[in-house]
Amino acid sequence: MxxxxxxxxxxxxxxxxxxxxQQIKSIFVKNGFKIIKEKKIKLEKNEAEQFYKVHQTKPFYxxxxxxxxxxxxxxxxxxxxxxxxxxRNLMGATDPKKAEEGTIRKSFGISIDKNSVHGSDSAExxxxxxxxxxxx
Ligand code: IDP
Ligand code: MG
Numbered sequence: 001m002x003x004x005x006x007x008x009x010x011x012x013x014x015x016x017x018x019x020x021x022q023q024i025k026s027i028f029v030k031n032g033f034k035i036i037k038e039k040k041i042k043l044e045k046n047e048a049e050q051f052y053k054v055h056q057t058k059p060f061y062x063x064x065x066x067x068x069x070x071x072x073x074x075x076x077x078x079x080x081x082x083x084x085x086x087x088r089n090l091m092g093a094t095d096p097k098k099a100e101e102g103t104i105r106k107s108f109g110i111s112i113d114k115n116s117v118h119g120s121d122s123a124e125x126x127x128x129x130x131x132x133x134x135x136x
Contacts, residue, residue: 006036007083008129010118013071020108021074024117027104028078031090037077037134043069051132067113075133084126087119
């Protein structure tokens, strides 16, 4: 059964650096997402390592954490019906070269590592990731 839910979105350093954050935010809004919370921050490497802990055994883990902590990011809580899946569909495949036309990664992604956006991959992880950035 579908219901309104929240997901965590990050506009990654490559996109913030190219001043694409407003454009990408407007794509979320156009697609029916409400931006419930947002903040622009720069992570320390150890914070990126904690965030991406699930990938710690992957060969690209170190580069991934270096990259996510390399510059400012825009972190958002997005809300919509079936937000997790809707955001994953709007983002497109991890590798921009494989992403469908009209997706954010197809439009803006540079490479598999500089792929412009992050989105939670399950409702359970969305809760964990939202808590990670917006606990108070
Ligand atoms: P996702 O961001 O589409 O959920 P994940 O598999 O969770 O993809 O990987 C997290 C991030 O790690 C990706 O967004 C991408 O930036 C990076 N990544 C994934 N696979 C590779 C790879 O094979 N080489 C380099 N970076 C990768
Ligand atoms: Mg993922």
